Amino acid sequence: MVETIGNTAEGNMIINVGPQHPATHGVLHLVITINGETIQKVEPHLGYIHRSIEKMCESLTYRQFIYVTSRMDYLSAHINNHACALCVEKGLQIEVPTRAQYIRVIMDELTRIASHELWWGAMAMDLGAFTPFFHAFRERESINDIMEETCGARLTMNYMVPGGVMQDIHPDFQRKVKAFIQQFKSKFSEYNEMVTGNIIFQNRMKQVGVLSAEDAISYGCSGPAARGSGVSCDIRKIYPYEIYNTLEFEEVLETGGDSFARYMVRLNEMHQSIKIIEQLIDNIPEGDFQAKTKAVLKLPKGEFYQRVETARGELGVYIVSEGGTTPYRIKFRSPGFSNLSVLDHIARGSKLGDLVAMMGTLDLVIPDIDR
């Protein structure tokens, strides 16, 4: 698991965690300098799962490149696809039908809940509690079933297309989503009983990995990692897209800056997502689910940028077009990369065992960091 590779002069020791390590949840390689149990330095090494997605996108058309982005942050696949579709729509100035916007937002929020569920289960497992993982997956499975029925896949749906969504919602969709909301509400108290209220768990989280608001901003953190430090950065509020400006929901903020604050932000965000879905699910307007678009999409010459709030933070899609059918250059600003860069800063001086709690609450998804 942990392998010694050498001793340095001052009694420091360098150890490798990963790239194959259960706590990194992916192929992340951390080179950690420790003195006794105290962390001196954490150096993340990337590149083990680099698939060159940005370069691949340059050879794909504006319809085709969307499916690749499901493979970046695979837990927010819908939201990634949404960002790309929005960016292409911006370039072509396509008006998306209201029905499609409603469906997209519901799907985004379901994805967010599913992602936070998985994070919650995996986080508790990292800290030594195995049962919560199964409880989290029970709820997540209900969401996956809804996705499977409407989008035809459970994880990499490829449901968003430029102009709307690929297929109309399944006739059973609304009933199932409402059943899920009921299930979520009735089971949520278990989460607090099992994990949040547990003193041992709290002691492992509180005052661990403290990130100040200034540092969160200067490292470019976003999403729950920054909101746990009191930085207001919810793209859905600041730069609303689709119908988010007509919806009533709160941006969850905590001021602690420690692992427990980040934990609470994610738990409360699930409630806000439920609130958003409740506002929409009964009011999905009639109409088209897809705008009429040309068979071959050609973006005008220029540069286009679109940002969305994924489950991990701000995702930016930047397209440079030369006027052809494929992009000249695509750049993704992924939330995980900036959130990982803060790990060295918050881990210095703390104990090696706490590193797991910090990595867990930063919610790192490695394929998103290393595209």
Add this chain to the structure above:
Amino acid sequence: MFLKEYIKEVYSAVKSLLVGMRRTGYYFTHHKEIITQQYPDNRATLHLPERFKGEVVMPHDNNNEHRCTGCTACELACPNGTIKVVTKFDVTPEGKKKKAVDKLVYHLELCTMCNLCVEACPSDAIKMAQTFEHSVYDRNMLTKILNNPGSKIMEGVE
């Protein structure tokens, strides 16, 4: 003073642990909420939604006729070269030459089940099947020819 605090902390830690254990114990003794599926024993009752994207297939009717015109729209829509349409020229009864599909080669090992080809097909000739157990011993078996041997295009499909 310190000792009192310490004992209090230990007491509350044990208490909060028991609260969590009670929940676990409840599920341990109440089996009615079993959500685990006994795959592969439940193959006979396994139900996949009709939109599930498992594999691209070309439906044929009883006369061994399909709807594919050989227009290659699916080949162009596919992001990773999974489909290759090999066309031939049929001779119609009037003696004219008409483009038709000879072989629609489909590489299952390359397919990402993105559904773009099905969306692109103008004559609804292909669709997604709900199969998912695709493992084979020889990877050549993953290259499939979607149109049946000897099949031809349905009447009236342009």
